Amino acid sequence: MWHFFKRVLLALSLLAWLLPAGAQAPRERINIDRDWRFAYGHAFDAGQDFGHGTRAFFFAKAGYGDGPAAPGFKDAGWRRVDLPHDWAVELPFDARGNTNHGSKAIGRAFPENSVGWYRKTIDIPASDRGRRIALEFDGAYRDSVVWVNGHYLGREPSGYSGFRHDITDYLDYGGTNTIVVRVDATVEEGWFYEGAGIYRHAWLTKTAPLHVAQWGTFVKSTVAGGRAAIEVDLTVRNDADKAARFTAEHRILGPDGGTLASTRAAGLGVGAAATADSRQRLALVNPRLWSLDDPHRYVLRTTLLQDGRIVDTYDTRFGIRTVAFDPDKGFSLNGKRIKLQGTNNHQDHAGVGVALPDGLQDWRLEQLKSFGVNAYRTAHHPPTPELLDATDRLGMLVIDEHRMMGTSPEIVSQLERLVRRDRNHPSVILWSVGNEEWALEGKPLGTHLAQRMHAIVKRLDPTRRTSVAASSSGRGTSLGADVIGFNYGAQHDVDAFHRAHPDKPAAMTEEGSTLTTRGIYVDDRAKVHLNAYDRQGRPGNSLSIEEGWRRVQERDWMSGMFVWTGFDYRGETTPFGWPAISSQFGMLDTTGVLKDTAWYLKAWWRPEPMVHILPHWNWPGREGQPIDVRVYSNGDEVELLQDGRSLGRKPMVRDSHLRWSVPYAPGQLEAVAYRRGVRIAGTEVATTGAPATVHLSGGMGGLAADGRAVAVVWVNVRDREGRLVPTASDRVDFAVSGPLRIIGVGNGDPGSHEADRPAERHAFVPLSGWRTLALNGPDAGPDAGFAVAPDADMTNWRDPTQWLPPEQQPPRTPYMVLRGQFDRPRLAAGQSAMLFIDQLDPGQQVHVNGRRVTPEMVDGSPAVPLDPALLRDRNSVAYVLPTPADGVAGLFDRSAGTSRWGNVRVTTAAAPWRRSLFNGWAQVIVQSTGEAGTGTLTATAQGLAPTSLQFEVR
Incomplete structure (x- = not known):
């Protein structure tokens, strides 16, 4: 350990020597998940979308972001949220919602729930001037638009691709800056629950003008003769206005931080506002290979130097391993044949929707590993980066899947971002460029697009193969696939395909689609519950879990099987529709409890001795009736006992199960597993008492x-x-x-409509009808009283939102009244209303319906609780304040479209x-x-x- 600390101290000393005194770290990557403001907008009604898109020139002139996109917009009363955030999981279930998306109240029928606004302020120190600063989002669902300080930056239609904006030119250095994101989840991208909002992490990255480009390193390795040859591809970006010369240094670090290998290339060059690529080679003797049992990783530390000074340091985690898909022998890792024991999974978990905390990613993988899963298919979209960090760290193989087949610029951009981002992950063994593209599967265009996408991937990553998952094979996309993925053995003649295409490796990318409800052993379709016994979920289209696995085991050339699915997920409610709200395909339910089919897989996917009985043994009213009892075990024999009496000892056929018909009587069932006559495991189920x-x-x-x-x-x-x-x-x-x-x-x-994530809900009513009146003083006799009276006639008052030429400006008085109005908010039981106002002047007065009020501070903003008993059908808010030096026009210019003058928030408590x-x-x-x-x-x-x-x- 002391050697490790000595190396760390030496590295810090070297860094301090190379950097100028008081200099910043060469690269900063700052997580900005905390403390965003969130509010619902509206998909088509600008009035309910905070007036967005209504300002003149808002999209024609730079810096004219309006509504919440305006930097001065007042977001008082908006909810504080931390990222990742999924607002869809907070919404109620509704029969009008799309069952494929879990019947949440979102989509075209719910425009008031389908748009979300996010705002955040960040301080940028003056010392950052001269650096390049980028805003990075790992993913937002869906169709997101970003503004910084009122400037439009761009749009990302995909709900799954990470995106980045260089915001260097738009920042106020030494000041406060506003980031705004509008997310529109009206349109569905998949046919499963996809959530809504900024459901992945957000980052601020700061670098020197000369820096390693985003995802700008690629570490490739070949292993032979006890040595690993390491090849590093490096892309350097120069955002300066003149060409640059630099030195690139790569060091491979071991677990203790010590340098295991290094290389240095001097005299490299890159043009102004350009990128440059270079390739360097290193070697490791006796490398420690990344594997399922020993998921060891190294760190490549890349350092860029200009004139002897460090300008960037970039760390890349990578693993050294070999993978192969062979058309005859299947899959191998580090030269060892392994059957892929996989599951397909969406990013969705009970309670949190798609906004999974990083620790929950780990937990879910551990639940899968507990019954022997060694491979994970990211169905059907690019995963969050933290999932791949976890599969690298925990030792699980991954098929990394692209969202849509195609070669348009938008689709190619998404594909390239996926590969560049994920190609250093040792857990990734295969790129999937398509899934069940029915419009292409049987056509030559499908073959062509699969081949074209394969070529794009190979250009970016020549070390891995590509795949297309097909629901039919023999033509179209399956012929263009590098590795054929069969979706459901019952839909293919896999042996005929293998004979016709003996050079093409294969995997069962989807199998099962079994329909089971955890803990249910008698169908109750009124409650959308289906018994948990393994069987064909869709006869003629898919196999049972046992049938699917046995078919894969019988074929050495088949690389493995990916069960549809690991976890249940919201949506795709086959075979029910409403009132079902989640799928029932999983080996685990939506919370991660193992279903009985997971115990079957555990028997044959894990080496530890085990035995499992189903069902439970609580069957009041069925005394004397036969119960279908099944046992899963990896023993070669199992004995079943009822209340200590043997019901027989049966041999266990590999990859199979055992079955007894047992008349029910309260008591206990016990199963004992044997191997070569020796007891190796035992379990029991017993009739329980009432809950206590x-x-x-x-x-x-x-x-x-x-x-x-x-x-x-x-x-x-x-x-x-x-x-x-x-x-x-x-x-x-x-x-x-x-x-x-x-x-x-x-x-x-799968039929529960209870709230997964109760959340406070806010709706906002803007104040409108603004008028101003000139006053000689704050309490100028009857005029002032009239100005704030509830029923004042404002016919001849000035409209402060209308521009007046200088010659038409009225005489300036010491004081003024600024007055708006709002309709009585409709308050249901449990709802409350609050008026949020602005501090227009330290000496201002505030009147509501003619009564002077003293605002209180609520979450940093002045606010007035509204008593429903004192509200009218039409309510007035009046500010009495000194007239600003720049007059009414200046007051309006600072109002961000009058948003700063006040709004009413209606709150539904969580x-x-x-x-x-x-x-x-x-x-x-x-x-x-x-x-x-x-x-x-x-x-x-x-x-x-x-x-x-x-x-x-x-």
């Missing part, structure tokens, strides 16, 4: 005080003997104290955090708030003993 206590488990007990760390907590009820009640449906209420917050709840029920158990299970996700201390999660349910769980947040 709430139970919380699964939290780690400690969280980092960073405002990001999460803990996933299981919620159950137990009987008096401490046994989990598998049929419990009690409703549980949750509360937290200390430095904790709840960010989501769920229970895995519902309490609660969830009903579903077949004995629910989940609550807690997150640290950013402070240190002891946090407590408490769970209560009517008639049951409560419980709590403590977390040390440090």
Whole structure:
């Protein structure tokens, strides 16, 4: 350890020597997730979209962003949110919503819910002048538009591709700057729940004019004879107005920070406002290979120097490994044949929607790994970068999938961004450039586009192969695929295809689509529940999980199988539609509880001895009736016992299961697995008593005080003997104290319409009808009283929004009245209204309906709570203030389209955090708030003993 610290100190000393005194770090990448302001806009009504798009020249002249895009816009009363944020998960379920998207109240039928505005201010120090500063978003769903300080920067239509804007030229150095993002989720991009909003991280990157370009390194390796030959492709960007000469240095760092290999190239050049590429080579002796069991990574540290001074330092994590897809032998990693035991997954989790905290990415992967998953297909879009960081770190292989087939500039740009961003991840083994493109699958155009996209990928990454996932094969896209992905064996003659195309490797990219509800063993279609026994979900189109896996195992040339899906997800509610709100294809439910089919896979995908019984053994009213009992195990024999009496010992055929018909009687079933006659595992299910206590488990007990760390907590009820009640449906209420917050709840029920993430909802009513009147003083006799009276006649008052030529300006008086109005807000039960105003002058008076009021500070802005009993059908707000030096025109110019003069916020309070158990299970996700201390999660349910769980947040 001391050697590590010595190296760190040496590196810091070297950096200090190379940098000028008081200089900044050469590169800064700052996370800007915290403290955004959020409000709903409107998809087509400008009045409900804060007047956006109505200002003259707003899109014709630079810097004319209007509505919330205007830098001076007053966002008082908007919600404070942290990123990642998904506003769709906060919306209610609605029968008018698209079932493919989980029946959330979003889309064309809900224009008031389909647009979201985000605003954030950042301070840029004067010392940053001369640097290049970029704003980077890892993803926003969908059709996002960005402004900085009122200047339009650009649009990103994709909901999944990261995007970047260089904002150097638009910043106020030494001042405060405003970032605005409008996100429109009206149009759906996929056929599954996709969320809404800035649901991935946002960053501010600062560099010198000469710097490593975004995703500007690519580390390639070949391994032979105990050595790894490393080739580094480097792209350098020069944003200066003259050409530059520089030196590039690459060092490979080991786990202790020590240098394992290095190279240096001097005299490199790049033109003004241009990029330059270079290639350098290094070698490692006895490299430690990245593998599933030892996911070791190195760091490549790239340093750029000009005139002997460091101008940029850029770290790239990479792994050294070999991958191969062979048409006869399937897939191999580091020369070892491995069957891909994969699942397909969308980015969606109970409670949080698509806005997954980084820690939840890790947790979900661990749940998949727990039953033997070693591969992950990012269906059907580029993943968030943190998912690939986690697969690298935890050891899981990835098929990285592009969103749409095509070669238009927009689609190619998205494809190139995907490959450039992800090509240093050792977990990525295959690029998927298409999925079930039905309009192309049977046509020559499909072959052509697949080949063209393959060529684009190969230009950017010659080390990996590409794939197309096809629902039919033998023509079209399947012929253009480099590696053919079969979606559902029942839809293909895979053997005939293999004979006809013996040079083409293959994988079963989707299989299963089984329809099961966790914990249900008798269909109840009225509740959209389907029994959890493994079977063909769509006969003739897909296979059972067992059938699919056995077919893959029987074919050495088949690289592996990706089950559709790992997790259940909102939307795609086959075979029901409303009132179902989630899919039932998963091996785990939406909360990550293993379904019985996951236990089947665990028997054959994991080496540890195991045995699993289904169903549970709580069947009141079915005494004496036969129950279909199945057992999964990787033993070679299993014995089933009922209340200690053997029901027989049966041999287990590999990749299969065992089955008994057992008359129900309250008591206990026990399964014992044997291997070569020796007991290796045992399990039991027992009839439980009534629920007695709430139970919380699964939290780690400690969280980092960073405002990001999460803990996933299981919620159950137990009987008096401490046994989990598998049929419990009690409703549980949750509360937290200390430095904790709840960010989501769920229970895995595909028919539950309970709120996943209760949130406060705000609607805004702008003040309108503004008029001004000149006054001689703040209390100038009857004139002033008349000016603020509720029923004052303002017919001849001046409209402050209308420009007047100098010769028509009225005489300037010491004081003035600025007066607007608003209609009575419609308040439902539980709603409240508040008037947000501006501090136009330190000595101003504020009158509401003729009554002088004293505003209070609410979240940093002056506000007046509105008493419904004192409101009228038409209400007035009047400011009495000294006339500004630049008059009424200046007051209006500073008003950001009158948004600064006031608005009324109608607030619907968030519902309490609660969830009903579903077949004995629910989940609550807690997150640290950013402070240190002891946090407590408490769970209560009517008639049951409560419980709590403590977390040390440090």
